[in-house]
Amino acid sequence: MPPDRLNRNDAGGRRLSRQALSTPAQDLKTSLRKVSAGSHGGDPILVDVVFVHGLGGNDVSTWQPDESESPECWLNWLAEDIPSIAVWSLKYPAGATKWTAEGEGMALPDRAANLIPTMLYYGIGSRKTIFVCHSLGGLVVKQILRHSTEMAQPEWQKIAESTLGVAFLATPHSGSSLASILKAVRLSRATKTSLALTAHCPHLKELGDWYRQNVKRLEIETAAYAESRRVRYRFRLATVVNATSANPGVEGCILTSIDADHIDICKPASRETDTYRGVETFIRRQLTRLCDDEISLNEAAKPAPESTLDTQGPQTLDPQERQTLLPAELVQQIREIQAMGDMKLLDPFEVKELKMGILNRHYGVGDE
Incomplete structure (x- = not known):
């Protein structure tokens, strides 16, 4: 069973099992998988769309519906529907507990610094980029953007400079109550990765402030989606990321609630779901922005x-x-x-x- 699969329960909620929060041995590595090269219609590839999973997830099962037996998911549909994009799925160790991950994992700044060279190796930053993030993945992307602008690594700057937009799916910008539970229950023995999600964490507040103050300067557009259903964790039903925490607080970004829980929000079963329509529209809007920018540059360079x-x-x-x-x-x-x-x-x-x-x-x- 993939790491983020859940068990149903009689109360109608979703059960977060220990297995759902684990990271199998084969997931204890970092990679960037190309889902589709795009350009199947002969059109040039204009944008790389990078999907980033969250706690206990990976590059495949995070995005697939639980009942699906097909290896394809909505990442493939996006590549089919928008030929001018290349779709990628990032994988990194994101175990929630020490029982299920080797060592204690990496703190958020360390993980971001670890992922930037991987993305550059696969060519991310050579074209315009859009990030689609679930849960912890959104915090990782914000830290990546911050590192790429502040660290004395000229090559890293390509990541922030190329980014057109970020779509957050149930990202806990101010922390998660579930992470607080993991910290409080000694049996869970939370890793550094899961502790990064702790509600009211000072680092998350500072990171959120940085993002809000810099996205306009970096010309990054933001979209945010919130879960509206609860999941079962141990003996209680809980909203993993509430609407307040899911809101990045960026000017012009209106938080959209999705009729799904924290796990299903990133697993649309068809093109007719709110998540798919929202993300597809967001990507197309960034392509329009890119085209408008190119027209403006051509207009400025054109002789009278x-x-x-x-x-x-x-x-x-x-x-x-x-x-x-x-x-x-x-x-x-x-x-x-x-x-x-x-x-x-x-x-x-x-x-x-x-x-x-x-x-x-x-x-x-x-x-x-």
Whole structure:
């Protein structure tokens, strides 16, 4: 049974067993697994999407529904639905107790410093990056971003500089009551990893303050989702991460509650679930941001149009016909806009206006 699988109970909750909080021997290593290389439709890969699991999880079972027998999960669906992304799943030792992990684990700053070279080795930072994090994984990512900006390691800066957005799934930004239970119950013998989640931990407060004060400067967009159902731990039902702790407190980020418990929130069973729709929309929004930024840079670098410009030429062509005249990156932008229209995220008028805006900017045609 995978480490984060749970047992049902008669009370209708979910039971967090000792096995659910364990880290098997095969998980006591760090790796970054490519779920999909993307670009199956011939489009260039623009963004790396990195999934980061939480306490007692791993790179596979954390994201798979408990009842699923398929090796694929929603990470594969995202790669299929958005060809311009490459999807990765990070794995690191995250055992909750000393009975189930070798040694005492790593403290949060040490774990972040341990993971940055692994991500750089696999090329993370060479393209734009989006992180999707469950529980502890969100704290790890915030610490990674902090290290990559503050440590005297120029190579590490690529991680923060490349990051477009972070989506938090039930991340305890101010700690978890469950971690407090693990600390209080001597039999659990909590590791340094699980102690990092302790409610009201001063380090978590400082890390949260740093993130709130720097995401705007780093131009990182934030999304946050909270569990709304309880799980059973030992003899009680409890919310592992309450809404207050799940809220990163970032300006412009509205916490969204999901009809799931702490474990199921990261295991959508279909594309029609709130988690999948929310994360997919978030990723597409970052792609739109990236395209907008590239258009702005191209616009700034473009020479002034000649006075003899034939305004009847470029404007009279149909957008689909003019794609053959465009650079590959602009073709990709038009495809992304059309995809958002197909998903009903934009109405037909907005799709047309955005496409024409790209073409007019490319050809130097202004609104006169």
